[in-house]
Amino acid sequence: xxxxxxxxxxxxxxxxxxxxxxxxxxxxxxxxxxxxxxxxxxxxxxxxxxxxxxxxxxxxxxxxxxxxxxxxxxxxxxxxxxxxxxxxxxxxxxxxxxxxxxxxxxxxxxxxxxxxxxxxxxxxxxxxxxxxxxxxxxxxxxxxxxxxxxxxxxxxxxxxxxxxxxxxxxxxxxxxxxxxxxxxxxxxxxxxxxxxxxxxxx
Amino acid sequence: xxxxxxxxxxxxxxxxxxxxxxxxxxxxxxxxxxxxxxxxxxxxxxxxxxxxxxxxxxxxxxxxxxxxxxxxxxxxxxxxxxxxxxxxxxxxxxxxxxxxxxxxxxxxxxxxxxxxxxxxxxxxxxxxxxxxxxxxxxxxxxxxxxxxxxxxxxxxxxxxxxxxxxxxxxxxxxxxxxxxxxxxxxxxxxxxxxxxxxxxxxxxxxxxxxxxxxxxxxxxxxxxxxxxxxxxxxxxxxxxxxxxxxxxxxx
Numbered sequence: 001x002x003x004x005x006x007x008x009x010x011x012x013x014x015x016x017x018x019x020x021x022x023x024x025x026x027x028x029x030x031x032x033x034x035x036x037x038x039x040x041x042x043x044x045x046x047x048x049x050x051x052x053x054x055x056x057x058x059x060x061x062x063x064x065x066x067x068x069x070x071x072x073x074x075x076x077x078x079x080x081x082x083x084x085x086x087x088x089x090x091x092x093x094x095x096x097x098x099x100x101x102x103x104x105x106x107x108x109x110x111x112x113x114x115x116x117x118x119x120x121x122x123x124x125x126x127x128x129x130x131x132x133x134x135x136x137x138x139x140x141x142x143x144x145x146x147x148x149x150x151x152x153x154x155x156x157x158x159x160x161x162x163x164x165x166x167x168x169x170x171x172x173x174x175x176x177x178x179x180x181x182x183x184x185x186x187x188x189x190x191x192x193x194x195x196x197x198x199x200x201x202x
Numbered sequence: 203x204x205x206x207x208x209x210x211x212x213x214x215x216x217x218x219x220x221x222x223x224x225x226x227x228x229x230x231x232x233x234x235x236x237x238x239x240x241x242x243x244x245x246x247x248x249x250x251x252x253x254x255x256x257x258x259x260x261x262x263x264x265x266x267x268x269x270x271x272x273x274x275x276x277x278x279x280x281x282x283x284x285x286x287x288x289x290x291x292x293x294x295x296x297x298x299x300x301x302x303x304x305x306x307x308x309x310x311x312x313x314x315x316x317x318x319x320x321x322x323x324x325x326x327x328x329x330x331x332x333x334x335x336x337x338x339x340x341x342x343x344x345x346x347x348x349x350x351x352x353x354x355x356x357x358x359x360x361x362x363x364x365x366x367x368x369x370x371x372x373x374x375x376x377x378x379x380x381x382x383x384x385x386x387x388x389x390x391x392x393x394x395x396x397x398x399x400x401x402x403x404x405x406x407x408x409x410x411x412x413x414x415x416x417x418x419x420x421x422x423x424x425x426x427x428x429x430x431x432x433x434x435x436x437x438x439x440x441x442x443x444x445x446x447x448x449x450x451x452x453x
Binding site: 012019022047048107111114115117118137140141155175177178179180181183 | 203204205206207242247269272273274276277278295296297298299300320322323324325326368369397398399422423452
């Protein structure tokens with residue numbers, strides 16, 4: 001299985017690579033469109049500011065490549081947010097894969113949210129062997145309000161969609177690579193997704 | 203619900219943990235990687251590595267250590283100690299650190315906070331503040347609390363937030379090492395006046411102190427070293443008692 005982590009200059013990519021290695025797989029970093037298209041699994045990370053991350057994607061042409069991918073894609077944190085229609089952060093137009101607009105937490109809670117919070121309303125094979133209410137590690141100031149693509153929910157001042165799914169695209173607001181055993185299970189589930197998706201479609 | 207975090211702090215010198223650590227089940231308690239993995243297994247929510255070495259090789263040794271820790275650890279970790287430039291931070295984040303903590307360098311060059319949060323995002327910028335209560339006024343201190351400044355703790359904390367810090371790690375020099383509890387009044391005021399998470403540090407001696415700093419001090423996280431290293435407090439016992447007291451924790 002070929003696993004590619006999209007490398008466009010954003011984020012703590014090393015940790016994701018290591019987390020995949022701990023599961024017994026190897027992942028390659030790449031910004032090459034062909035290599036990304038040919039991967040069996042694609043991970044789209046992202047840490048930092050939405051506007052500048054989107055500019056980096058556009059300058060490499062990857063903004064055109066990602067929405068056309070056919071294999072399972074997992075957006076993590078800002079990666080997931082960039083897969084939405086729009087983000088308030090930097091007034092940024094996203095990739096339009098998920099039908100949602102990203103908003104900033106209001107000041108009734110501390111921003112950023114940093115730490116371990118629960119995922120509930122789990123509704124995807126991505127969460128096989130994960131119990132409702134398990135804890136994951138989150139660091140973010142912007143969130144996806146509850147939407148139709150939701151496959152997991154978290155509460156922080158408001159209920160919001162902490163994981164999304166549409167077709168072959170998945171997104172998680174939390175960091176599975178930093179979420180202890182729960183995160184490892186979720187990453188493992190993602191890496192095993194394809195066969196199941198195919199049989200589901202038959 | 204977002205939980206309160208428990209953060210063991212490891213002092214590092216030349217790539218090894220310094221303070222005597224009483225972990226009899228470890229093959230090598232001086233090995234930061236093995237110690238970090240043990241803490242993750244015991245339920246620590248995060249770890250802080252504070253590098254206190256002062257050699258010319260420091261940068262290289264620390265980068266290598268960060269890479270080794272990132273390879274093994276499945277929880278987040280912060281690296282601090284002598285970080286003074288965007289380049290320093292770039293190297294540490296590229297090697298797998300989740301956050302960096304800056305202290306004296308932020309006071310000497312406050313613009314560093316802006317530069318770091320612009321380039322890497324505020325989520326990875328922790329500003330550590332050491333302060334001492336002098337005649338009723340909390341004054342910021344440098345160099346591990348040895349050098350006083352004219353800066354007021356609360357004013358400096360607000361400036362730090364405005365400049366883009368994602369979190370504040372506040373150590374009370376009056377409480378550090380006393381094992382008499384955290385500086386909860388100052389902590390609560392920080393939490394009320396600011397809108398970013400506050401990590402309490404300095405003074406942990408027993409489980410009640412943690413409960414107090416979350417309830418009275420309104421802290422979002424609590425950091426400690428010796429009580430964990432010498433097994434005076436087991437993280438599992440601590441979390442169970444906090445849970446019983448109605449404080450949200452990850453168990």
